[in-house]
Amino acid sequence: MIALLLILVPLVSGLVTFCIKREEQVRTWSLLSAIITFIIAILGVAVYSTPDSWTFKAQWMGLLNSSFSLGGDGMGIMLCMLTALSYPVIFLSTWTTAYKKINNFFGLMLLAQAGMMGVFLAMDALLFYFFWELALIPVYFICSQWGGEKRIAVTFKFFIYTFIGSLLMLVGILYISSKTAGNSFDITAFYNTGLAPKEQGWLFWLFFVAFAVKMPVFPFHTWQPDTYQQAPIAGTMVLSALMVKMGVMGLLRWLLPVLPVASYSWGDTVSTMAVTGIVYASLIALRQNDMKRLVAYSSIAHIGLMCLAVFAEDKSALQGTLIQMFSHGINILGMWMIVAVIERKFGTTKMSDLGGIAQKAPALAFFFVIIAFANIALPLTNAFIGEFMMFNGILSSGVTQYGIPLMATAGLGIILGAVYTLNMGRRVFFGNTNALTEKGTDITFHEKAVLAIIVGAILIIGVYPQPLLHSFDQISQSILKHSDVLYLLKKH
Structure with a gap:
């Protein structure tokens, strides 16, 4: 139930924020939502040892054999805590920043938080992809509407990079699902697929490109400096402190365990890219x-x-x-x-x-x-x-x-x-x-x-x-x- 609340609170609060007109009420409501989410995360850490405290599963897309499955492990809980802690800090640190249509800005910020929480907690591949896209859309509008002078061109580049990466990942998800017992999207089924090394070889790049763009890793990084410079500071904080972690988490939860042979085979290539990026940047x-x-x-x-x-x-x-x-x-x-x-x-x-x-x-x-x-x-x-x-x-x-x-x-x-x-x-x-x-x-x-x-x-x-x-x-x-x-x- 903790996992579901961490998604529902910012999601519902974000939708309500669109309907609030007065600036002070928008800021107060958004900060209150962020604090409540943080308290829920703290309570979740306190009861982490309790069985099923972070587990939630319900019917979602039965025809596709995909369920609304959420769960928390040490990595997911840590990232949820980071997200829950960051939002009050972001709202307080930008408290005096002026925004046009402030209700839309804070509403999108909270929707982005809900999307990221879903990414960190999803235990179903199709659900993971759903939240992956949900987190991207609000940030795109935040950057394009409240960014700097070059925001349109920069944000378009950011969107194209991330959207292409996401589509590649979707192809990989659908293919792996077709190879599981019962065409399942469950994370356990993905881990037990046992794909042949040749299949893993090309699937690896479908997933890696999506995660590498989000992180970003050289040479998929070119959207990042311009976007960070042009985005409003609150949007930049979300991108740099939280959204890049979606890519790292993707490697650890959805790439290495699902495609281990390919991760080993391409490991030195990716490591060379990473080191090149370190020195270059x-x-x-x-x-x-x-x-x-x-x-x-x-x-x-x-x-x-x-x-x-x-x-x-x-x-x-x-x-x-x-x-x-x-x-x-x-x-x-x-x-x-x-x-x-x-x-x-x-x-x-x-x-x-x-x-x-x-x-x-x-x-x-x-x-x-x-x-x-x-x-x-x-x-x-x-x-x-x-x-x-x-x-x-x-x-x-x-x-x-x-x-x-x-x-x-x-x-x-x-x-x-x-x-x-x-x-x-x-x-x-x-x-x-x-x-x-x-x-x-x-x-x-x-x-x-x-x-x-x-x-x-x-x-x-x-x-x-x-x-x-x-x-x-x-x-x-x-x-x-x-x-x-x-x-x-x-x-x-």
Whole structure:
């Protein structure tokens, strides 16, 4: 029942929001919905050990042998918690941002939340595809209606990329379903299909392209920097903190376990693409003058490392990926909040126009420094745990003979990440003020409170990650069990 409520509350609230006309009521109603969803997620974590607390199954498309099947494992629950936590933070951090037709904006935001919750909880392939598309449509309208000057062309490109990927995945889903006992879409049936290696080979790319576009992974990333720059800041937060996790989760739940032989066969190819993306995005980030584009390319590099760790197919790498999914969501939210505050106060995100902000906004500078340290995975921050485990898993991977060169090349991304992140801090926050920043003021109390939540999560997870690691132990073992490649190759 918990799983159903996590979808229904934002779904119903979003539909009701379209009918509310007064701005204050729209904001209050949307924030109340986000808080209620967060409370439900917390209650769900509290009763996780109770049998069937996260399970819901009902008749849906009987003619197609597809059911409305929801369930929560360690990964799905973590992503639902991240989504539930992020929405109040997003609404509070953009509380004073003006929107035309504000009821439509917040209604679409809540519908996107419902779609993402469904993606993280769906245990039926057709239902998974339904929510995958449901999450895309509201974000498309958010970006196209409330974005920047180039929003139409940029959003069209984003939609085409993701829509083509989704159609490819649908073809793969239908084909695999036809090979299951009883033409089922149930996730267990998909895991037990036992497809031949040749079939898995071409099916792999149907699924991988869809997930790679959403993450995004090089060379399917070209829609991302422009979209992040042109989207309204709340939409960018949803895209970067939450929607990219749909792609990573797709790899872990629907690709490796369903197509294990192909995942092994194409693993080195994908790993090379991921490493290329890490270095490429990091080098491009070094050359950026706009903070939005810098943070966008930074996200590509971080997601590339997660993709590399997934295809290492090692327990340490998988657990590191899972904890990094949560940590990256928290950290990137913090970075976008800093960018949003600066843009609102000074009307620009160009680093060449800024400088010396720490003198006028010391609290903002304090929060930025901690979030920046997390972004470069400094010890005692949340990202350090995930990155350490991912690198450890990549090095000890048993499915690739290129573990050391892959790890060494990916390590360049860590070094370059420190360079461009600290350089951004130096140019924006330190040094002398100029005519634009001289009249700056510090952040408000509610902005401090929201950033304090982000920083608190960074430090708590960084110091004591054990609860998260414990919750990911079972799902990591399950993924590895279904993708035991050496056994499956002998079988075939």
